Amino acid sequence: MNSIALKAKNIVKYFNDPVTLKVLDDISFEVKTGEFVSIVGKSGCGKSTLLYILSTMDTTYEGELEVNHQKVTGLSLNQLAAIRNSSIGFVFQFHYLLPDFTCLKNVMIPALRLGKYSYKEVEERAYEKLKMFGVEEQALKHAGKLSGGQQQRVAIARALINDPAIIMGDEPTGNLDSKNTAIVFDLFQRLSKEFQQTIITVTHDEDFARRSDRIIEMSDGRIINQH
Amino acid sequence: MKLSVNSEIAFTYLFARKKQTVIAALGVMFGVSMFIFMQSLMKGTNDYFEKQSFNTTPHIRLYSENKVADTHILDSFIKDASVKILVNPKQLLQRQGIINPNGVISRLRKDPELSFITPQVTTNVIYTSGSVQLNGTVAGVDIIQEDKMFDVQGNMVVGDFRDLNRVNNSILIGKGIAGKLSLHVGDNITVASGTGSPMIMKIIGIFQSGVKLVDETKSYANIVQAQSLLGKDRSYVTDIKINLKDYNKAPAKAREIETITGYKAEDWVQANAQLKTAFKIRAMILNSVVGVILLVAGFGIYNILNMTIYEKIKEIAILKATGFSGYSVISIFLQQAIYIGLMGAVIGIGIGFLITYGFSKVYIGGPNPTSGTLSYIPMSFYIPHYVEAIFFGLITTIAAGYFPARKASRVDPVTIIRG
Numbered sequence: 121m122n123s124i125a126l127k128a129k130n131i132v133k134y135f136n137d138p139v140t141l142k143v144l145d146d147i148s149f150e151v152k153t154g155e156f157v158s159i160v161g162k163s164g165c166g167k168s169t170l171l172y173i174l175s176t177m178d179t180t181y182e183g184e185l186e187v188n189h190q191k192v193t194g195l196s197l198n199q200l201a202a203i204r205n206s207s208i209g210f211v212f213q214f215h216y217l218l219p220d221f222t223c224l225k226n227v228m229i230p231a232l233r234l235g236k237y238s239y240k241e242v243e244e245r246a247y248e249k250l251k252m253f254g255v256e257e258q259a260l261k262h263a264g265k266l267s268g269g270q271q272q273r274v275a276i277a278r279a280l281i282n283d284p285a286i287i288m289g290d291e292p293t294g295n296l297d298s299k300n301t302a303i304v305f306d307l308f309q310r311l312s313k314e315f316q317q318t319i320i321t322v323t324h325d326e327d328f329a330r331r332s333d334r335i336i337e338m339s340d341g342r343i344i345n346q347h
Numbered sequence: 348m349k350l351s352v353n354s355e356i357a358f359t360y361l362f363a364r365k366k367q368t369v370i371a372a373l374g375v376m377f378g379v380s381m382f383i384f385m386q387s388l389m390k391g392t393n394d395y396f397e398k399q400s401f402n403t404t405p406h407i408r409l410y411s412e413n414k415v416a417d418t419h420i421l422d423s424f425i426k427d428a429s430v431k432i433l434v435n436p437k438q439l440l441q442r443q444g445i446i447n448p449n450g451v452i453s454r455l456r457k458d459p460e461l462s463f464i465t466p467q468v469t470t471n472v473i474y475t476s477g478s479v480q481l482n483g484t485v486a487g488v489d490i491i492q493e494d495k496m497f498d499v500q501g502n503m504v505v506g507d508f509r510d511l512n513r514v515n516n517s518i519l520i521g522k523g524i525a526g527k528l529s530l531h532v533g534d535n536i537t538v539a540s541g542t543g544s545p546m547i548m549k550i551i552g553i554f555q556s557g558v559k560l561v562d563e564t565k566s567y568a569n570i571v572q573a574q575s576l577l578g579k580d581r582s583y584v585t586d587i588k589i590n591l592k593d594y595n596k597a598p599a600k601a602r603e604i605e606t607i608t609g610y611k612a613e614d615w616v617q618a619n620a621q622l623k624t625a626f627k628i629r630a631m632i633l634n635s636v637v638g639v640i641l642l643v644a645g646f647g648i649y650n651i652l653n654m655t656i657y658e659k660i661k662e663i664a665i666l667k668a669t670g671f672s673g674y675s676v677i678s679i680f681l682q683q684a685i686y687i688g689l690m691g692a693v694i695g696i697g698i699g700f701l702i703t704y705g706f707s708k709v710y711i712g713g714p715n716p717t718s719g720t721l722s723y724i725p726m727s728f729y730i731p732h733y734v735e736a737i738f739f740g741l742i743t744t745i746a747a748g749y750f751p752a753r754k755a756s757r758v759d760p761v762t763i764i765r766g
Binding site: 168172175177178197198201202203204205206208210212216217218219220221225229230232233234235278290 | 352355356359360363661662664665666667668669670671672673674675760761764765
């Protein structure tokens, strides 16, 4: 229960355009398995930048990052892609589904990429996830035809399909009304409590943050408070 | 259906944009079918002319050539180190013809690469009928061998060429001669060479080769008759005609025979130099046209994939975020290019074959002075053309697809997703 899902050590990040600017200054923290962490702070404090570094998509930083006890700093882009595929689920502020595919396919694609299960098993698992979020009836509709809330739920189902150790959210409720926000929050809470999945979200929603296990508060590229 | 996820995404994108996909494939199809059509037409025509040239020229012609005087006689008289210079050297008349032709022939017969060897006596003559005279040449041949090499039978208009061996003093004349002198089979014609006495010969047949110049001058006689026409003995032979099993080896073989026999061996490539040049120029013109068509098709594919990538840049970012590597992204977009190329190539092959077949049925007039023996447009159905067409079609599409695909693979998900 006390194992570490993610560990950041002395992360420093600069933006070089238009002038060199230190956006993250010596960030160090750990997240335990099954923990539900919210990162909050004013716009421009570097919280999204931090999240993209944690997600392994941004590789231009100083310091060290460990995901699932594996040091990921310095790995090649293709190795990182494989790690993201198997261990990290990502939920964006805007749902970002692939509109040419059905919802079911959207959820299936990362799992097909992983290739751990057969096509049929993947299909069943994807269907299960959709059911879990109450959008199974939309499974065969094209992603573009759904409402925003439904799309975000499909996107979360997609993030979960490979049973990732960590789920990251970049303002996952930022674009949703209060009813859908509540649904998404409940889902996250269930995932962390029932399935022991680690959740790290960046959010502006104070209510959302307050109800999570831990809040990391950032200002000007530093962590100023954790509680 | 079992498909890799990359292929599945590639297919979905192709089907989501049916119109563009079809238009891009049409471009490739057009290029491939034109490639096949033009190659078939070119090879058909070239083959026709090559075959046509083998109707009159052998693969190798061996003959004795006059030589320019050199200093070797001087050398044998004045045996010192002085340099001898001949002023204004002239051509020396050799003893005309090939010395000991039977020896040369039996020696050549030992070479397994040669399929036909036949001696010939060629002489310039004047044909006379009534008061009209006509210049021409008589080829004294073994007509049976001649038929095997040049298909005399196929050119016969009237008569039986075998009568050349059966009827004494017989001659087989070209249709042009028959027309100009208004002669028919069974008529007599006076033939005079420069050296022997004129002979009256009986016309046993008329042939038409399709080459006007040949039909108006050439006639065949028995080799013995030609020898006596020239007033020469039975060992007098001017040319030895040689055919090979593989005519493409003729130039090399000709050099070999030249070294062995010491006579001039002229291969068909030298004899038809203008033909080869024409082939080359034709190939250049047609290949550049086809090249441009394929290039345009390539730009079409490049354009469409570039647009797709521009439109789908967010989706590419998402795919990368969910764990698709750069290789996978290249694979997705390159596969789209390849499927477009394959689709175009396969349809193009079909259309190319149909066009080729259609043109091969176009009648352009039977044997007449303007078209020779050509009655249909010569088209060749040559499998390697189709293989090449697929190859070039695919190369174009892969090249056109690779650059957009590489661009897609370099999309940085962070910049795109953060906006």
